Amino acid sequence: MNIILATLNAKYIHTNIAIRYLKAYAQPEFDPILAEYTIKDPSFNIVSDIFQKQPDIVGFSCYIWNIEETIRVVRMLRKVSPHTKIVLGGPEVSYDVHDWLRRLEGEVDYILMGEGEHAFKQLLFYLDGKIPLKDVPNLCYLQEGKVKIHAQAPKIDLRELPSIMRFEEDIPHISKRIAYVETSRGCPFNCQFCLSSIEVGVRYFNREKVKDDIRYLMEKGVRTIKFVDRTFNISRSYAMEVFQFLIDEHKPGVVFQFEITADIMRPEVIDFLNKNAPAGLFRFEIGVQSTNDETNTLVKRRQNFEKLSRTVTMVKEGGKIDQHLDLIAGLPEEDYTSFRRTFNEVFAMRPEELQLGFLKLLRGTGLRLQAEQYGYEYVDMAPYEIFANNVLDFNDIIRIKQTEDILEKYWNDHRMDATLEYLVQHTFETPFDFFQEFGSYWDQQGWSKIGHQLEDLFERLIEFLEFRHESQINIIKNIMQYDYLSTQKFQPRRLWWKQGLDSNELKSIYAQIKVNPSLVSDEFAAFQLTEKELFKHTLILPFSISLDGINNAHIKEEKGYLLTLFQKDGSPFFATIPQHKIQL
Numbered sequence: 001m002n003i004i005l006a007t008l009n010a011k012y013i014h015t016n017i018a019i020r021y022l023k024a025y026a027q028p029e030f031d032p033i034l035a036e037y038t039i040k041d042p043s044f045n046i047v048s049d050i051f052q053k054q055p056d057i058v059g060f061s062c063y064i065w066n067i068e069e070t071i072r073v074v075r076m077l078r079k080v081s082p083h084t085k086i087v088l089g090g091p092e093v094s095y096d097v098h099d100w101l102r103r104l105e106g107e108v109d110y111i112l113m114g115e116g117e118h119a120f121k122q123l124l125f126y127l128d129g130k131i132p133l134k135d136v137p138n139l140c141y142l143q144e145g146k147v148k149i150h151a152q153a154p155k156i157d158l159r160e161l162p163s164i165m166r167f168e169e170d171i172p173h174i175s176k177r178i179a180y181v182e183t184s185r186g187c188p189f190n191c192q193f194c195l196s197s198i199e200v201g202v203r204y205f206n207r208e209k210v211k212d213d214i215r216y217l218m219e220k221g222v223r224t225i226k227f228v229d230r231t232f233n234i235s236r237s238y239a240m241e242v243f244q245f246l247i248d249e250h251k252p253g254v255v256f257q258f259e260i261t262a263d264i265m266r267p268e269v270i271d272f273l274n275k276n277a278p279a280g281l282f283r284f285e286i287g288v289q290s291t292n293d294e295t296n297t298l299v300k301r302r303q304n305f306e307k308l309s310r311t312v313t314m315v316k317e318g319g320k321i322d323q324h325l326d327l328i329a330g331l332p333e334e335d336y337t338s339f340r341r342t343f344n345e346v347f348a349m350r351p352e353e354l355q356l357g358f359l360k361l362l363r364g365t366g367l368r369l370q371a372e373q374y375g376y377e378y379v380d381m382a383p384y385e386i387f388a389n390n391v392l393d394f395n396d397i398i399r400i401k402q403t404e405d406i407l408e409k410y411w412n413d414h415r416m417d418a419t420l421e422y423l424v425q426h427t428f429e430t431p432f433d434f435f436q437e438f439g440s441y442w443d444q445q446g447w448s449k450i451g452h453q454l455e456d457l458f459e460r461l462i463e464f465l466e467f468r469h470e471s472q473i474n475i476i477k478n479i480m481q482y483d484y485l486s487t488q489k490f491q492p493r494r495l496w497w498k499q500g501l502d503s504n505e506l507k508s509i510y511a512q513i514k515v516n517p518s519l520v521s522d523e524f525a526a527f528q529l530t531e532k533e534l535f536k537h538t539l540i541l542p543f544s545i546s547l548d549g550i551n552n553a554h555i556k557e558e559k560g561y562l563l564t565l566f567q568k569d570g571s572p573f574f575a576t577i578p579q580h581k582i583q584l
Contacts, residue, residue: 001128003032004053007061008039008046008069015173017180017228018061018090018116020164025117027162030124032059034169039069047076055084057127059112059120062090064362064383071104078107085109085127089116091195092382095364097140098147111140115185117161118153158185159206165213175221180228183210183242187230189261191289192299192366193328193359196230204238211245218251226257233260233269240269247276257283263307270311274318282321286312286351289328291342298332299367305345312349325351329400330359332367332374335391339400343432347424353412356404358397360384402439403432405448411435415457416483419476422553427470438464455496458484462496475555478545482562482574489570491539500542508584509540509561509577519582520563520575527565527573539564547576 003026005019016036023032033053037046050058050073058077060070074086089112093100097111112119119138125131133139137153165179184204187196217225233239246256262284273282290296291305315321325346329339347354361368361376361384371378375390388394411420420434428434441464442448452460458480465473481497501509514534517525529537543562545555558578565573 001056004035004055004058005032006035008037008066010065013177015177022120024162024164026121043072046073057085059087062092067092067382113138158203178224179217179222182228184229190300224255231261232258259285262286262311263304265311270314277320279320285324287326291345292334292338295331295334322352324353326355328357330386336396340432344430347431359386403436406435406439418551419479419483425553458496485564491566537566
């Protein structure tokens with residue numbers, strides 16, 4: 001049989017491990033072909049590619065981000081290749097199978113629920129005439145108009161699963177994609193918005209096999225390895241073993257990402273990482289979701305925010321590990337005011353990234369079953385995002401979305417860290433208010449409908465602050481200029497501000513610096529720049545603040561000039577020249 005295992009990834013850099021587990025488990029009796037596409041690929045092109053492989057069986061891995069695009073492909077494939085058996089699997093179709101089978105009647109032959117390795121192989125044996133249909137577990141299908149659902153198979157022993165990392169066809173892509181590694185399945189927690197809460201208990205893979213796979217990936221040039229365990233640090237001893245292994249055997253330039261539960265991470269583990277992990281080797285993703293105790297109780301989420309904050313703060317102070325924190329807007333009984341408080345409490349920790357997401361009522365989750373109780377209104381197509389609930393109306397959702405847009409553009413991209421720190425400390429009542437007010441203004445100007453370059457971000461922020469009649473606009477502009485120049489490897493051709501110095505002033509300043517570079521600083525004088533280098537690689541502008549404390553918003557006013565030297569290594573050198581040192 002000619003078997004294809006296909007999926008539509010969100011991006012090319014992603015790698016689907018589900019179809020690789022199915023392929024590895026199906027061998028040696030069967031050898032499916034892997035076919036990965038993206039949701040941006042035209043459906044016609046995907047169908048054409050699959051059709052030309054002349055498959056007898058095609059299995060699609062389905063998720064909330066690809067289900068609608070997958071359905072379009074399935075419907076086209078059914079028309080051009082009616083003899084092909086089409087099988088769906090994955091978390092999006094493992095629940096509400098009655099609904100899926102009715103919706104896709106005549107287009108999909110089978111749906112496999114839940115863990116698929118053993119079930120898919122048994123289905124292949126059936127389709128190859130080796131076993132009866134009744135021996136295929138986890139199978140759902142229509143028979144004479146009635147839905148048939150086979151019993152679930154026992155959970156497989158993960159320690160016996162073959163490696164999914166060694167396929168020859170993957171080798172050319174390893175260095176270009178994120179590699180996903182799974183060391184366990186299941187989650188010990190019971191959060192009602194998450195599919196992981198449905199599976200009881202945590203099962204582990206063979207540790208030495210996992211280590212061998214990681215060694216193999218590093219030998220083949222992988223750049224990013226993401227562990228997909230729902231709570232990587234649920235076992236402290238296991239997490240410490242893996243951390244030590246990665247510290248000892250990592251290759252330069254490789255980054256390892258983990259989803260951790262911060263409030264159960266002990267201080268001694270963080271101390272170990274702060275002392276022993278090379279900077280940039282690890283990255284933590286931490287789901288906070290909400291700091292509202294009532295909300296967390298309602299969704300059965302156990303969380304000690306005090307301990308969580310301790311962990312995040314200790315990691316940040318260590319300076320070795322970037323942290324990505326997640327929030328979810330729209331959880332039960334968290335109204336706009338409460339979410340504003342959640343945002344501010346989490347932002348106070350200054351994570352490197354703060355992801356503001358919106359509740360999605362996933363099929364199979366407890367919250368979807370309780371939708372009526374909390375007054376949820378939501379889109380009835382994937383990803384099932386909410387419009388409103390009994391404490392949040394659609395206008396609230398829009399305002400929070402505006403906040404999220406600015407958060408992504410300005411904070412998570414780290415375009416102007418010093419500026420934002422000053423604004424949230426000195427200009428706006430809270431950080432949330434800055435992001436929300438600016439987001440609302442951004443929408444009102446129609447900027448959401450057009451693209452933007454780096455300079456546009458600065459110009460639009462200045463326009464917004466001028467619209468608010470900010471009294472400290474000149475200080476803020478100076479901080480923004482510093483931020484902008486900090487991101488430049490070379491002297492920029494176009495500045496987003498007017499120079500501010502006329503040509504005669506500029507010539508006079510350069511003439512004095514040329515004669516006496518110590519006017520700038522002894523450190524600057526040590527560069528021993530030639531006259532040509534001085535004019536070609538430096539930029540001077542009027543400046544009214546000191547650089548001391550600029551990165552933590554402790555601003556001291558000091559009239560003078562900012563000199564920026566764009567060094568060969570791409571890092572700018574800054575110095576301020578007090579006004580009294582220059583004779584004009």
